[in-house]
Amino acid sequence: MLYKIFAAALAAAFTLLLLPGCKDQAKPSETAEVIYHVCQRSFYDSNGDFNGDLNGLREKLDYLQDLGVTSILLLPLYESVYHHNYFASDFKKIDPEFGTTDDYLALVKDIHSRGMKLYMDMETQYVTQEHIWYKDSYNNPKSKYSNYILYDDSAQTKPSTIVFELNSLKGYDGVEHKITTVNLKNKDVLEYNYELFKYFADPNNDGNFDDGVDGFRLDHAMDTLDLKPRLTGLFKAFWSPLLTRLKQVNPKLNFVAEQADWSSLGIDYLTKANVDRVFNFRLAFAIREFDRDKIMAMADSSFSATPAGKQQVVFIENHDMPRFAQVVKKNAGKEKVGAALNILIGGVPSIYYGQEIGMVNGDKPDNVYGPTDANGIPLREAFEWYSGETGKGMSVWYKDTGPWWTDRNMKPNDGISYEEQKGNKNSLWNFYKTVIALRKNNQAIGLGQYQTLPNSNKQVVSFLRYTHQQAVMVLVNLSATAQKAEVYLSASKVPVNRLGSLMSNKSASAKDRRVTIELPGYGVEVFDVK
Structure with a gap:
Protein backbone atom coordinates (compact mmCIF):
# COMPACT_ATOMS: atom_id res chain seq x y z
CA MET A 1 0.00 0.00 0.00
CA LEU A 2 2.64 2.53 1.01
CA TYR A 3 4.59 1.68 -2.12
CA LYS A 4 1.66 2.99 -4.12
CA ILE A 5 1.06 6.07 -1.98
CA PHE A 6 4.46 7.36 -2.94
CA ALA A 7 5.10 5.60 -6.25
CA ALA A 8 3.02 8.08 -8.20
CA ALA A 9 4.77 10.87 -6.57
CA LEU A 10 8.12 9.29 -7.42
CA ALA A 11 7.09 9.43 -10.44
CA ALA A 12 -9.82 -23.68 -23.14
CA ALA A 13 -9.54 -24.81 -26.67
CA PHE A 14 -12.64 -24.81 -28.90
CA THR A 15 -12.41 -28.59 -29.13
CA LEU A 16 -10.12 -30.57 -26.90
CA LEU A 17 -10.10 -33.45 -29.33
CA LEU A 18 -8.67 -31.25 -32.06
CA LEU A 19 -6.26 -29.48 -29.71
CA PRO A 20 -4.56 -32.10 -27.54
CA GLY A 21 -2.75 -30.71 -24.53
CA CYS A 22 -4.61 -27.41 -24.60
CA LYS A 23 -6.48 -26.84 -21.34
CA ASP A 24 -9.19 -24.37 -20.41
CA GLN A 25 -7.84 -21.76 -18.04
CA ALA A 26 -10.85 -22.00 -15.75
CA LYS A 27 -11.85 -24.94 -13.61
CA PRO A 28 -15.19 -26.66 -14.44
CA SER A 29 -16.69 -25.60 -11.11
CA GLU A 30 -15.94 -21.93 -11.59
CA THR A 31 -18.48 -19.33 -12.58
CA ALA A 32 -18.00 -16.18 -14.60
CA GLU A 33 -16.60 -14.22 -11.69
CA VAL A 34 -16.63 -10.42 -11.56
CA ILE A 35 -14.97 -8.78 -8.56
CA TYR A 36 -16.06 -5.46 -7.07
CA HIS A 37 -13.14 -3.81 -5.29
CA VAL A 38 -14.61 -1.51 -2.69
CA CYS A 39 -13.28 1.05 -0.25
CA GLN A 40 -15.97 0.28 2.31
CA ARG A 41 -15.39 3.52 4.21
CA SER A 42 -16.55 5.39 1.11
CA PHE A 43 -19.37 3.17 -0.12
CA TYR A 44 -22.57 3.42 1.97
CA ASP A 45 -23.18 4.65 5.51
CA SER A 46 -25.88 2.85 7.50
CA ASN A 47 -25.86 4.83 10.75
CA GLY A 48 -25.43 8.49 9.85
CA ASP A 49 -21.82 8.99 10.98
CA PHE A 50 -20.68 9.50 7.35
CA ASN A 51 -18.38 6.44 7.49
CA GLY A 52 -19.24 3.69 5.04
CA ASP A 53 -19.63 0.52 7.03
CA LEU A 54 -20.37 -3.20 6.92
CA ASN A 55 -24.11 -2.80 7.38
CA GLY A 56 -24.11 -0.20 4.62
CA LEU A 57 -22.36 -2.59 2.27
CA ARG A 58 -24.89 -5.25 3.20
CA GLU A 59 -27.74 -2.86 2.34
CA LYS A 60 -26.26 -2.44 -1.14
CA LEU A 61 -25.80 -6.10 -2.05
CA ASP A 62 -28.91 -5.83 -4.24
CA TYR A 63 -27.19 -3.03 -6.14
CA LEU A 64 -24.09 -5.13 -6.73
CA GLN A 65 -26.09 -8.12 -7.88
CA ASP A 66 -28.12 -5.93 -10.23
CA LEU A 67 -24.86 -4.73 -11.76
CA GLY A 68 -23.76 -8.36 -12.15
CA VAL A 69 -21.03 -8.53 -9.53
CA THR A 70 -20.30 -11.97 -8.07
CA SER A 71 -17.50 -11.20 -5.59
CA ILE A 72 -16.53 -8.36 -3.27
CA LEU A 73 -12.98 -7.37 -2.38
CA LEU A 74 -12.69 -5.16 0.70
CA LEU A 75 -9.93 -2.86 1.77
CA PRO A 76 -8.54 -3.91 5.17
CA LEU A 77 -11.07 -4.25 7.97
CA TYR A 78 -8.68 -4.28 10.90
CA GLU A 79 -8.17 -1.33 13.19
CA SER A 80 -5.77 1.33 11.98
CA VAL A 81 -5.11 5.02 12.56
CA TYR A 82 -5.24 5.65 8.78
CA HIS A 83 -8.36 6.12 6.67
CA HIS A 84 -7.42 3.29 4.28
CA ASN A 85 -6.83 0.90 7.20
CA TYR A 86 -3.44 -0.28 6.03
CA PHE A 87 -0.74 -0.28 8.73
CA ALA A 88 -2.59 -1.95 11.58
CA SER A 89 -2.76 -1.04 15.20
CA ASP A 90 -4.59 -4.33 15.90
CA PHE A 91 -4.93 -7.07 13.26
CA LYS A 92 -7.54 -8.99 15.24
CA LYS A 93 -9.93 -6.09 15.82
CA ILE A 94 -12.40 -4.86 13.20
CA ASP A 95 -12.33 -1.09 12.95
CA PRO A 96 -15.32 0.02 15.08
CA GLU A 97 -16.17 2.65 12.47
CA PHE A 98 -17.02 -0.26 10.15
CA GLY A 99 -19.12 -2.06 12.76
CA THR A 100 -18.91 -5.05 15.05
CA THR A 101 -17.87 -8.65 14.63
CA ASP A 102 -21.57 -9.56 14.52
CA ASP A 103 -22.08 -7.04 11.69
CA TYR A 104 -19.17 -8.62 9.83
CA LEU A 105 -20.47 -12.18 10.26
CA ALA A 106 -23.97 -11.13 9.16
CA LEU A 107 -22.47 -9.58 6.01
CA VAL A 108 -20.45 -12.68 5.17
CA LYS A 109 -23.44 -14.99 5.59
CA ASP A 110 -25.69 -12.72 3.52
CA ILE A 111 -23.08 -12.59 0.73
CA HIS A 112 -22.81 -16.38 0.72
CA SER A 113 -26.58 -16.86 0.82
CA ARG A 114 -26.69 -14.96 -2.48
CA GLY A 115 -24.06 -17.21 -4.07
CA MET A 116 -21.48 -14.43 -3.93
CA LYS A 117 -17.93 -14.44 -2.57
CA LEU A 118 -16.01 -12.16 -0.22
CA TYR A 119 -12.29 -11.43 -0.28
CA MET A 120 -10.38 -9.60 2.45
CA ASP A 121 -7.33 -7.39 1.95
CA MET A 122 -4.45 -8.21 4.31
CA GLU A 123 -1.14 -6.46 4.86
CA THR A 124 0.58 -7.84 7.96
CA GLN A 125 4.09 -6.70 7.00
CA TYR A 126 3.90 -3.44 8.98
CA VAL A 127 2.56 -2.18 12.31
CA THR A 128 2.11 1.26 13.83
CA GLN A 129 3.33 2.47 17.19
CA GLU A 130 -0.08 1.64 18.67
CA HIS A 131 0.34 -2.10 18.01
CA ILE A 132 1.22 -4.28 20.99
CA TRP A 133 4.31 -5.66 19.25
CA TYR A 134 5.67 -2.14 18.84
CA LYS A 135 4.58 -0.79 22.23
CA ASP A 136 5.82 -3.70 24.28
CA SER A 137 9.16 -4.24 22.56
CA TYR A 138 10.26 -0.65 22.06
CA ASN A 139 13.25 0.03 24.34
CA ASN A 140 12.59 -3.36 25.96
CA PRO A 141 14.91 -6.14 24.73
CA LYS A 142 13.30 -8.53 27.26
CA SER A 143 9.88 -8.21 25.61
CA LYS A 144 8.36 -11.43 24.29
CA TYR A 145 7.69 -9.47 21.09
CA SER A 146 11.31 -8.37 20.58
CA ASN A 147 11.70 -10.59 17.52
CA TYR A 148 8.28 -9.79 16.08
CA ILE A 149 9.47 -6.55 14.49
CA LEU A 150 12.82 -5.41 13.11
CA TYR A 151 15.13 -3.19 15.13
CA ASP A 152 18.36 -1.67 13.90
CA ASP A 153 19.97 -1.57 17.35
CA SER A 154 20.36 -3.94 20.28
CA ALA A 155 18.66 -1.53 22.68
CA GLN A 156 15.56 -1.63 20.48
CA THR A 157 15.18 2.10 20.22
CA LYS A 158 15.54 2.22 16.43
CA PRO A 159 12.68 0.35 14.74
CA SER A 160 13.59 -0.47 11.17
CA THR A 161 12.15 1.68 8.42
CA ILE A 162 9.53 0.57 5.97
CA VAL A 163 9.51 1.12 2.19
CA PHE A 164 11.36 4.25 0.99
CA GLU A 165 13.22 4.33 4.31
CA LEU A 166 10.22 5.84 6.07
CA ASN A 167 9.66 5.35 9.77
CA SER A 168 6.43 7.33 10.09
CA LEU A 169 3.47 8.62 8.10
CA LYS A 170 1.14 11.53 8.78
CA GLY A 171 -2.59 10.96 8.57
CA TYR A 172 -4.99 13.38 6.91
CA ASP A 173 -5.90 14.48 10.43
CA GLY A 174 -2.40 15.92 10.84
CA VAL A 175 -1.26 13.33 13.36
CA GLU A 176 1.97 11.51 12.60
CA HIS A 177 2.39 7.89 13.65
CA LYS A 178 5.47 5.71 13.74
CA ILE A 179 5.45 2.64 11.51
CA THR A 180 7.89 -0.25 11.38
CA THR A 181 8.46 -3.55 9.59
CA VAL A 182 7.37 -6.94 10.90
CA ASN A 183 9.96 -9.70 11.03
CA LEU A 184 8.43 -12.21 8.63
CA LYS A 185 11.38 -14.56 9.20
CA ASN A 186 10.21 -15.14 12.79
CA LYS A 187 8.42 -18.50 13.09
CA ASP A 188 6.14 -17.00 15.75
CA ASN A 254 -8.16 -18.01 -3.29
CA PHE A 255 -5.12 -15.83 -2.75
CA VAL A 256 -4.36 -12.89 -5.03
CA ALA A 257 -1.03 -11.14 -4.71
CA GLU A 258 -0.38 -7.53 -5.48
CA GLN A 259 3.14 -7.64 -6.84
CA ALA A 260 5.18 -4.73 -5.54
CA ASP A 261 6.84 -4.33 -8.94
CA TRP A 262 4.00 -3.10 -11.12
CA SER A 263 6.04 -3.71 -14.28
CA SER A 264 6.24 -7.43 -13.48
CA LEU A 265 3.88 -10.13 -14.74
CA GLY A 266 4.09 -11.63 -11.25
CA ALA A 273 4.67 -18.49 -3.41
CA ASN A 274 1.60 -20.75 -3.90
CA VAL A 275 -0.52 -17.74 -4.87
CA ASP A 276 -3.57 -18.37 -7.08
CA ARG A 277 -3.89 -15.01 -8.81
CA VAL A 278 -1.91 -11.87 -9.51
CA PHE A 279 -2.99 -8.42 -10.63
CA ASN A 280 -2.24 -7.71 -14.30
CA PHE A 281 -0.72 -4.25 -14.02
CA ARG A 282 0.99 -4.35 -17.42
CA LEU A 283 -2.30 -4.98 -19.20
CA ALA A 284 -3.99 -2.28 -17.12
CA PHE A 285 -1.42 0.30 -18.17
CA ALA A 286 -1.60 -0.77 -21.82
CA ILE A 287 -5.40 -0.31 -21.84
CA ARG A 288 -5.03 3.10 -20.20
CA GLU A 289 -2.63 4.12 -23.00
CA PHE A 290 -5.08 3.07 -25.76
CA ASP A 291 -2.19 1.42 -27.60
CA ARG A 292 -3.48 -1.45 -29.77
CA ASP A 293 -0.17 -3.28 -30.06
CA LYS A 294 0.60 -3.01 -26.35
CA ILE A 295 -2.85 -4.21 -25.33
CA MET A 296 -2.70 -7.28 -27.54
CA ALA A 297 0.93 -8.02 -26.64
CA MET A 298 0.36 -7.66 -22.91
CA ALA A 299 -2.76 -9.82 -23.01
CA ASP A 300 -1.06 -12.48 -25.10
CA SER A 301 2.11 -12.62 -23.01
CA SER A 302 0.43 -12.59 -19.61
CA PHE A 303 -2.28 -15.16 -20.34
CA SER A 304 0.11 -17.51 -22.12
CA ALA A 305 2.65 -17.29 -19.26
CA THR A 306 0.06 -18.01 -16.57
CA PRO A 307 0.39 -21.59 -15.30
CA ALA A 308 -2.57 -23.95 -15.56
CA GLY A 309 -4.95 -23.51 -12.66
CA LYS A 310 -3.73 -19.97 -11.95
CA GLN A 311 -5.30 -16.69 -13.08
CA GLN A 312 -4.69 -13.04 -13.87
CA VAL A 313 -6.91 -10.39 -12.28
CA VAL A 314 -7.69 -7.82 -14.99
CA PHE A 315 -8.48 -4.26 -13.99
CA ILE A 316 -8.17 -0.68 -15.25
CA GLU A 317 -8.17 1.18 -11.94
CA ASN A 318 -7.76 0.54 -8.24
CA HIS A 319 -7.41 2.39 -4.94
CA ASP A 320 -3.83 3.51 -5.68
CA MET A 321 -4.11 4.63 -9.32
CA PRO A 322 -5.72 7.65 -10.96
CA ARG A 323 -9.23 6.72 -11.96
CA PHE A 324 -9.76 5.58 -15.55
CA ALA A 325 -12.32 8.28 -16.27
CA GLN A 326 -9.76 10.84 -15.14
CA VAL A 327 -7.09 9.39 -17.42
CA VAL A 328 -9.40 9.58 -20.46
CA LYS A 329 -10.69 13.03 -19.46
CA LYS A 330 -14.27 11.80 -18.98
CA ASN A 331 -14.53 10.80 -22.66
CA ALA A 332 -17.68 8.65 -22.68
CA GLY A 333 -16.55 6.55 -25.65
CA LYS A 334 -13.18 5.78 -24.10
CA GLU A 335 -14.83 4.91 -20.79
CA LYS A 336 -16.91 2.26 -22.57
CA VAL A 337 -13.85 0.92 -24.38
CA GLY A 338 -12.14 0.53 -21.01
CA ALA A 339 -15.18 -1.25 -19.64
CA ALA A 340 -15.30 -3.66 -22.57
CA LEU A 341 -11.63 -4.58 -22.33
CA ASN A 342 -11.77 -4.85 -18.55
CA ILE A 343 -14.68 -7.31 -18.61
CA LEU A 344 -14.20 -9.21 -21.88
CA ILE A 345 -10.48 -9.71 -22.48
CA GLY A 346 -9.85 -12.58 -20.06
CA GLY A 347 -8.79 -13.55 -16.59
CA VAL A 348 -10.91 -12.46 -13.65
CA PRO A 349 -12.12 -8.86 -14.03
CA SER A 350 -12.11 -6.47 -11.09
CA ILE A 351 -14.09 -3.24 -11.02
CA TYR A 352 -13.11 -0.52 -8.56
CA TYR A 353 -16.15 1.02 -6.87
CA GLY A 354 -17.38 4.09 -8.76
CA GLN A 355 -15.61 3.00 -11.94
CA GLU A 356 -18.98 1.88 -13.29
CA ILE A 357 -20.34 5.43 -13.15
CA GLY A 358 -17.14 7.18 -14.25
CA MET A 359 -16.00 8.75 -10.99
CA VAL A 360 -12.90 10.92 -11.31
CA ASN A 361 -10.11 12.00 -8.98
CA GLY A 362 -9.18 15.49 -10.15
CA ASP A 363 -6.11 16.97 -11.80
CA LYS A 364 -4.04 17.89 -8.76
CA PRO A 365 -0.58 16.32 -8.35
CA ASP A 366 -0.52 13.08 -6.41
CA ASN A 367 1.50 14.63 -3.57
CA VAL A 368 -0.32 17.97 -3.36
CA TYR A 369 -1.09 17.46 0.33
CA GLY A 370 2.49 16.65 1.29
CA PRO A 371 3.70 13.41 2.89
CA THR A 372 0.30 12.44 4.26
CA ASP A 373 -2.37 9.86 3.55
CA ALA A 374 -4.65 12.71 2.45
CA ASN A 375 -3.20 12.27 -1.04
CA GLY A 376 -5.22 9.07 -1.35
CA ILE A 377 -8.56 10.68 -0.52
CA PRO A 378 -9.31 11.86 -4.10
CA LEU A 379 -8.98 8.22 -5.22
CA ARG A 380 -11.35 7.07 -2.46
CA GLU A 381 -14.10 9.66 -2.39
CA ALA A 382 -17.68 8.79 -1.47
CA PHE A 383 -19.57 6.69 -4.01
CA GLU A 384 -21.99 9.00 -5.79
CA TRP A 385 -25.44 7.56 -5.26
CA TYR A 386 -27.40 10.73 -6.01
CA SER A 387 -27.48 13.49 -8.61
CA GLY A 388 -26.74 15.91 -5.83
CA GLU A 389 -23.91 15.28 -3.42
CA THR A 390 -26.17 14.71 -0.43
CA GLY A 391 -28.57 11.94 0.50
CA LYS A 392 -29.06 8.92 2.71
CA GLY A 393 -25.96 6.80 3.04
CA MET A 394 -23.44 9.21 1.47
CA SER A 395 -20.08 8.28 3.01
CA VAL A 396 -18.44 11.69 3.18
CA TRP A 397 -16.20 10.80 6.14
CA TYR A 398 -13.70 13.48 5.04
CA LYS A 399 -16.28 16.28 5.08
CA ASP A 400 -14.93 19.66 6.26
CA THR A 401 -11.55 18.21 7.21
CA GLY A 402 -9.30 20.01 4.72
CA PRO A 403 -8.67 21.06 1.12
CA TRP A 404 -9.38 17.52 -0.11
CA TRP A 405 -13.00 18.29 0.85
CA THR A 406 -13.05 21.84 -0.44
CA ASP A 407 -11.56 20.67 -3.76
CA ARG A 408 -13.53 17.42 -3.93
CA ASN A 409 -14.34 15.97 -7.33
CA MET A 410 -17.95 15.18 -6.48
CA LYS A 411 -20.18 17.73 -8.22
CA PRO A 412 -24.00 17.89 -8.28
CA ASN A 413 -25.86 17.13 -11.53
CA ASP A 414 -22.72 16.31 -13.53
CA GLY A 415 -23.97 12.96 -14.83
CA ILE A 416 -21.62 11.04 -12.56
CA SER A 417 -23.99 9.28 -10.20
CA TYR A 418 -25.99 6.09 -10.02
CA GLU A 419 -29.23 8.08 -9.84
CA GLU A 420 -28.46 9.89 -13.09
CA GLN A 421 -27.28 6.80 -14.98
CA LYS A 422 -29.52 3.94 -13.93
CA GLY A 423 -32.46 4.99 -16.14
CA ASN A 424 -30.32 6.06 -19.10
CA LYS A 425 -29.89 3.10 -21.45
CA ASN A 426 -26.84 4.76 -23.01
CA SER A 427 -25.07 5.41 -19.70
CA LEU A 428 -21.75 3.97 -18.63
CA TRP A 429 -23.45 2.10 -15.78
CA ASN A 430 -25.81 0.34 -18.17
CA PHE A 431 -22.92 -0.47 -20.50
CA TYR A 432 -21.08 -2.15 -17.62
CA LYS A 433 -24.25 -4.08 -16.85
CA THR A 434 -24.49 -5.16 -20.50
CA VAL A 435 -20.92 -6.43 -20.85
CA ILE A 436 -21.02 -8.12 -17.44
CA ALA A 437 -24.20 -9.92 -18.56
CA LEU A 438 -22.40 -11.00 -21.75
CA ARG A 439 -19.67 -12.45 -19.58
CA LYS A 440 -22.18 -14.26 -17.38
CA ASN A 441 -24.27 -15.66 -20.25
CA ASN A 442 -21.44 -16.78 -22.53
CA GLN A 443 -19.09 -19.46 -21.29
CA ALA A 444 -16.35 -18.46 -23.71
CA ILE A 445 -16.13 -15.00 -22.15
CA GLY A 446 -16.67 -16.07 -18.58
CA LEU A 447 -14.39 -19.08 -18.48
CA GLY A 448 -12.53 -19.31 -21.76
CA GLN A 449 -8.98 -18.92 -22.96
CA TYR A 450 -7.62 -15.93 -24.83
CA GLN A 451 -6.05 -15.77 -28.29
CA THR A 452 -4.88 -12.64 -30.06
CA LEU A 453 -6.21 -12.33 -33.59
CA PRO A 454 -4.09 -10.07 -35.82
CA ASN A 455 -5.87 -7.49 -37.95
CA SER A 456 -5.08 -4.80 -40.47
CA ASN A 457 -6.02 -1.73 -38.41
CA LYS A 458 -3.82 -0.16 -35.71
CA GLN A 459 -6.93 1.26 -34.01
CA VAL A 460 -8.70 -2.08 -33.55
CA VAL A 461 -8.13 -4.66 -30.84
CA SER A 462 -9.23 -8.16 -31.89
CA PHE A 463 -9.12 -11.40 -29.97
CA LEU A 464 -10.79 -14.75 -29.53
CA ARG A 465 -12.25 -16.16 -26.28
CA TYR A 466 -13.01 -19.87 -26.38
CA THR A 467 -13.78 -23.05 -24.45
CA HIS A 468 -14.47 -26.53 -25.82
CA GLN A 469 -18.16 -25.55 -26.03
CA GLN A 470 -18.20 -22.00 -27.41
CA ALA A 471 -16.08 -19.33 -29.05
CA VAL A 472 -16.57 -15.60 -29.46
CA MET A 473 -14.61 -12.95 -31.32
CA VAL A 474 -14.28 -9.52 -29.73
CA LEU A 475 -13.38 -6.36 -31.62
CA VAL A 476 -12.87 -2.96 -30.01
CA ASN A 477 -12.32 0.35 -31.81
CA LEU A 478 -9.90 2.51 -29.82
CA SER A 479 -10.58 5.63 -31.89
CA ALA A 480 -13.35 8.20 -32.15
CA THR A 481 -13.87 7.58 -35.87
CA ALA A 482 -15.34 4.60 -37.71
CA GLN A 483 -12.76 1.94 -38.53
CA LYS A 484 -12.72 -1.05 -40.88
CA ALA A 485 -10.50 -3.99 -40.00
CA GLU A 486 -9.61 -7.18 -41.78
CA VAL A 487 -9.14 -9.87 -39.14
CA TYR A 488 -6.72 -12.66 -40.08
CA LEU A 489 -7.87 -16.14 -39.04
CA SER A 490 -5.11 -18.39 -40.37
CA ALA A 491 -3.77 -19.03 -36.85
CA SER A 492 -7.17 -19.17 -35.16
CA LYS A 493 -7.48 -22.04 -32.74
CA VAL A 494 -11.14 -22.54 -33.67
CA PRO A 495 -12.88 -22.78 -37.02
CA VAL A 496 -14.47 -19.47 -38.01
CA ASN A 497 -17.16 -19.50 -40.70
CA ARG A 498 -20.06 -17.29 -39.69
CA LEU A 499 -20.25 -14.52 -37.09
CA GLY A 500 -23.39 -13.29 -35.38
CA SER A 501 -23.22 -10.30 -33.07
CA LEU A 502 -24.25 -10.70 -29.45
CA MET A 503 -24.58 -6.92 -29.12
CA SER A 504 -26.28 -5.76 -32.33
CA ASN A 505 -27.84 -7.10 -35.51
CA LYS A 506 -24.52 -7.34 -37.33
CA SER A 507 -23.33 -10.54 -38.97
CA ALA A 508 -20.35 -11.50 -41.10
CA SER A 509 -18.83 -14.44 -42.90
CA ALA A 510 -15.23 -15.52 -43.18
CA LYS A 511 -13.63 -15.95 -46.57
CA ASP A 512 -10.13 -17.17 -47.29
CA ARG A 513 -9.41 -17.32 -43.54
CA ARG A 514 -10.17 -13.65 -42.99
CA VAL A 515 -13.17 -11.52 -42.13
CA THR A 516 -13.80 -7.80 -42.56
CA ILE A 517 -15.62 -5.86 -39.86
CA GLU A 518 -16.54 -2.17 -39.65
CA LEU A 519 -16.91 -0.52 -36.26
CA PRO A 520 -18.25 2.92 -35.30
CA GLY A 521 -16.15 5.27 -33.21
CA TYR A 522 -15.28 3.58 -29.91
CA GLY A 523 -17.43 0.68 -31.09
CA VAL A 524 -17.42 -2.73 -29.42
CA GLU A 525 -18.63 -5.93 -31.06
CA VAL A 526 -18.82 -9.42 -29.61
CA PHE A 527 -19.49 -12.10 -32.22
CA ASP A 528 -20.63 -15.65 -31.59
CA VAL A 529 -18.41 -17.84 -33.75
CA LYS A 530 -20.01 -20.57 -35.85
Missing part, protein backbone atom coordinates in the same frame (compact mmCIF):
# COMPACT_ATOMS: atom_id res chain seq x y z
CA VAL A 189 5.04 -14.34 13.27
CA LEU A 190 4.33 -17.03 10.69
CA GLU A 191 2.22 -18.89 13.25
CA TYR A 192 0.42 -15.68 14.21
CA ASN A 193 -0.44 -15.03 10.56
CA TYR A 194 -1.69 -18.59 10.15
CA GLU A 195 -4.04 -18.22 13.10
CA LEU A 196 -5.15 -14.74 11.96
CA PHE A 197 -5.95 -15.75 8.37
CA LYS A 198 -7.48 -19.03 9.60
CA TYR A 199 -9.82 -17.13 11.89
CA PHE A 200 -11.24 -15.06 9.04
CA ALA A 201 -11.50 -18.19 6.85
CA ASP A 202 -13.37 -20.14 9.54
CA PRO A 203 -14.34 -17.85 12.44
CA ASN A 204 -15.98 -20.50 14.62
CA ASN A 205 -13.48 -23.21 13.63
CA ASP A 206 -16.21 -25.72 12.73
CA GLY A 207 -15.08 -26.57 9.19
CA ASN A 208 -18.18 -24.88 7.73
CA PHE A 209 -17.07 -21.85 5.76
CA ASP A 210 -20.38 -20.05 5.33
CA ASP A 211 -19.16 -17.49 7.87
CA GLY A 212 -15.63 -17.18 6.47
CA VAL A 213 -14.02 -15.26 3.63
CA ASP A 214 -13.41 -16.95 0.30
CA GLY A 215 -9.90 -15.62 -0.08
CA PHE A 216 -7.42 -12.87 0.59
CA ARG A 217 -5.67 -10.09 -1.26
CA LEU A 218 -2.01 -9.92 -0.23
CA ASP A 219 -0.98 -6.29 -0.37
CA HIS A 220 2.60 -5.37 -1.24
CA ALA A 221 3.82 -8.96 -1.16
CA MET A 222 7.52 -9.42 -1.95
CA ASP A 223 10.12 -12.19 -1.93
CA THR A 224 12.54 -9.70 -0.38
CA LEU A 225 10.43 -7.24 1.56
CA ASP A 226 11.44 -3.70 0.63
CA LEU A 227 14.85 -5.06 -0.40
CA LYS A 228 15.85 -5.62 3.23
CA PRO A 229 18.76 -8.11 3.53
CA ARG A 230 17.20 -9.57 6.66
CA LEU A 231 13.95 -10.38 4.85
CA THR A 232 15.04 -12.32 1.76
CA GLY A 233 13.53 -15.54 0.42
CA LEU A 234 10.07 -14.87 1.81
CA PHE A 235 8.26 -16.85 -0.89
CA LYS A 236 9.89 -20.00 0.51
CA ALA A 237 10.16 -18.99 4.16
CA PHE A 238 6.83 -17.23 4.71
CA TRP A 239 4.28 -17.00 1.92
CA SER A 240 4.31 -20.56 0.55
CA PRO A 241 4.21 -22.22 4.00
CA LEU A 242 1.44 -19.87 5.13
CA LEU A 243 -0.78 -20.32 2.08
CA THR A 244 -0.17 -24.08 1.93
CA ARG A 245 -1.38 -24.52 5.52
CA LEU A 246 -4.39 -22.28 4.96
CA LYS A 247 -5.43 -24.26 1.89
CA GLN A 248 -5.39 -27.36 4.08
CA VAL A 249 -8.01 -25.60 6.20
CA ASN A 250 -10.12 -24.69 3.15
CA PRO A 251 -8.85 -25.90 -0.25
CA LYS A 252 -11.20 -23.47 -1.99
CA LEU A 253 -9.48 -20.36 -0.60
CA ILE A 267 4.46 -15.20 -12.52
CA ASP A 268 6.96 -16.00 -9.75
CA TYR A 269 4.20 -15.43 -7.19
CA LEU A 270 2.16 -18.12 -8.94
CA THR A 271 5.01 -20.61 -9.22
CA LYS A 272 6.99 -20.00 -6.02
